[in-house]
Amino acid sequence: MSTISLRLNDKEDMLIRKYAELHHVDLSTFIRQTVIEKIEDEYDLTLFNKIWEEEQDQARMSHDAVKRELGL
Secondary structure (H helix, E strand, O other): OOOOOOOOOHHHHHHHHHHHHHOOOOHHHHHHHHHHHHHHHHHHHHHHHHHHHHHOOOOOOOHHHHHHHHOO
16 A cells, blocks of 8 residues: 655645544545545546537437327
């Protein structure tokens, strides 16, 4: 397992520690989860944008048109 060093001012340090404490999670777990979630969110957004661009020229049907076509 590796170790990462992080430089924070006193205010940032207290904020992060209190937030982790408030959520009943140790500091290491909180920071690890937060960083992983940030990476996943960015990946999700990148994937969404890629698919959005690829599908811009495709024909679309409204919700009402789909219901009519299905006889609903």
